[in-house]
Amino acid sequence: MKKLIYIFGYALLLMHGNLHAQELIALDGRPGISFRGLSVVDDQVVWVSSNKGTVGKSINGGKNFEWMVVDGHDTRDFRDIEAFDENTAIILAVDSPGIVLRTTDGGKHWEQVYRNDSKGIFLDAMHFHNARQGAIVGDPLAGKMLLLATDNNGQSWKSLESIAPQVAEGEACFAASGSNIISLPNSAPMLITGGMRSRVFVGNRVIELPLVQGRNSTGANAIALQEGGRGKHWIVVGGDFSADSSREGNIALTKNGGRSWRRVHTPPFGYRSSVAYISRKKLIAAGTSGVDISTDGGRGWKNISTTGYHVVQRAKKGKAVFLAGGNGRLAKFE
Ligand SMILES: *[C@@H]1O[C@H](CO)[C@@H](O)[C@H](O)[C@H]1NC(C)=O
Ligand SMILES: *[C@@H]1O[C@H](CO)[C@@H](O)[C@H](O)[C@H]1NC(C)=O
Ligand SMILES: *[C@@H]1O[C@H](CO)[C@@H](O)[C@H](O)[C@H]1NC(C)=O
Secondary structure, X not given: OHHHHHHHHHHHHHHHHHHHOOOEEEEOOOXXXXXXXXXXXXXXXXXXXXXXXXXEEEOOOOOOOEEXXXXXXXXXXXXXXXXXXXXXXXXXXXXXXXXXXEEOOOOOOOEEEEEEOOOXXXXXXXXXXXXXXXXXXXXXXXXXXXXXXXXXXXXXXXXOHHHOOEOOOOEEOOOOOOOOEXXXXXXXXXXXXXXXXXXXXXXXEEEEOOOOOOOOOEEEEEEEEOXXXXXXXXXXXXXXXXXXXXXXXXXXXXXXXXXXXXXXXXXXXXXXXXXXXOOOOOEEEEEOOEEEEEXXXXXXXXXXXXXXXXXXXXXOEOOOEEEEOHHHOEEEEO
16 A cells, blocks of 8 residues: 555656646746847856846846846847857847947946947847857848848957848848847858748748748748757748737748748647747747647647747757746746
8 A cells, every 4th residue: 555655656746747847937027028039048047138228137047137227228129139158148129220239247338349320220130150150130121131240259240231132022020039040150141031921041042931921910930940950950930920829820840951841730829939949859939829839849739828928948058948028027948
């Protein structure tokens, strides 16, 4: 009998462990602001950025965040952030003027490392493929995307005007989660677009995405590459943010670099603005209508929450997975 109880107790523990393994743990957030920038350096260091000039940093795995409003920029919307450790981070502000700021003292001071006053400028997102080299994408002006690149950890940026792609009328990038550009070594950055058209620009190829498109609220929002997928296993999420529970055309999955699209038997449960690989087969996606996970490489999804988040990311060096969203919501996936 005693043995049976032990076994039963162990089974309960296992079951609980299992449930616990798929839980979103809400963290103390910052009501009144909207996070779209998130950079998870490792299991301890996490940075977030938002509107109202706000940046937050945790150095203890999300238990506490230190909040700061960037001096002289308290009305700017910092839609993306890339952090390298607890001291160094780069933020970009959408809208005009386009600015990029960098700190090396944990956020006490921010230096302006790029500014562009062109009318209509709108920086969308940033990505680094190593500590030195990264790229930024901005919305098209006169039909040409704005591409910037750095090779000194963001201390200076140069325009890649000669290789920036030409796009269609009404085709642009959504500044939804900082994840529609992927900086690549020895090659032009990979871009995904939305709006009237939704496509992938990679190398000299332009690939049509099987996503809902044709309106200014539709199309691709985020792309993630599978580690070990030799750059050919991608997932793209999006949909229609003005109908965020619609599951139509909200995902595209390929394992041959976009030459063909895999069948998705159960798509995510609505518009999704962000997606991340937790491991080779396990993924998590988030959007304003909820959060889903996949354990089969993205072909089937299960919703785990109807609370909305804008962005989800796994640690660059580590296993921690964090989410950030509207009304200052923050969570950790365990
Ligand atoms: C400023 O933005 C305009 C419009 O996108 C672009 O043509 C120009 O190259 C940018 N200038 C710099 C220095 O990045
Ligand atoms: C999007 O399209 C709708 C309907 O055509 C229009 O009313 C709205 O102003 C557009 N929004 C933007 C941001 O272009
Ligand atoms: C999954 O989505 C459905 C609506 O499509 C909702 O009724 C249900 O509560 C969601 N499940 C979870 C765990 O959030």
